Amino acid sequence: MATVSDLSKGNYIRYNGEVMQVEELQHRTPGNLRAFYQIKMRNVRNGKVAENRFRPGEEVDILRVETKEYQYLYADGDSLVCMDNITFDQVYIDKRLLGNSVNFIKEGVTLLIAFENGESAITAEAPTHVVMEVQYTEPGMQGDTATRTLKAATLENGVEIRVPLFVNTGDKIKVQTSTGDYVERVKE
Incomplete structure (x- = not known):
């Protein structure tokens, strides 16, 4: 078993039976009180964040x-x-x-x-960005690019996202995988 002082940011630990990843780790010594470690952890299964105080020398289960x-x-x-x-x-x-x-x-x-x-x-x-082809979108009218207006577009995998008016059917676009947001049009 390892102690809390062996932890660093990014380590995986088992805490209350769940697999957690250490996001923040602070060693605090407040005035004349005893020192403690303030640890912010994220549950890898559901993404919930937990914070806890640990005493120096307290044992934790670091996962390989x-x-x-x-x-x-x-x-x-x-x-x-x-x-x-x-x-x-x-x-x-x-x-x-x-x-x-x-x-x-x-x-x-x-x-x-x-x-x-x-x-x-x-x-x-997943990678942060992927390049996908627009299977279908309504054609944009000339002069409609002055504002940041978005329209619906169906991608090659069937997912529908919002894209600017100048994007047409058959264009390749870069999409952010975490949010599904349009990033830019890709030239071949």
């Missing part, structure tokens, strides 16, 4: 987490099938690990997946 790059192959029900580019091993991860980003990933994209003790996936991270 291995992060690797995997290539996304295809969706299979509530799971995503991903392949290790080095060993060609395939793993199934839950779609919930990616959150809203799962709507904007395409086959062949590289995901960053963290495994606890080399067994179960605890986090998955």
Whole structure:
């Protein structure tokens, strides 16, 4: 078992039976009182933030987490099938690990997946931006680009997002995976 003083930002710990990632860690010594560690942690399953005070020397369970790059192959029900580019091993991860980003990933994209003790996936991270083709959108009228007005556009994967008026059917656009927001039009 490790102590609180062994922790650093980004470590994964087991706290109250849940896997948590340390976001902030402060060692405080208030005046003539005893020192303590103020730790802000995020639950990797549901994203909730917890804060707690720990005494110096208090034991915590630091998890051994291995992060690797995997290539996304295809969706299979509530799971995503991903392949290790080095060993060609395939793993199934839950779609919930990616959150809203799962709507904007395409086959062949590289995901960053963290495994606890080399067994179960605890986090998955999609690239920040992806390039997608607009399958359908209403045509914009000339002179409509003076304001920041948005219109609906359907992407190649069937997801509908809001884009500026100058984007047309067949254009390739860059989309932010975490929010689904339009970033820019991509030239070939």
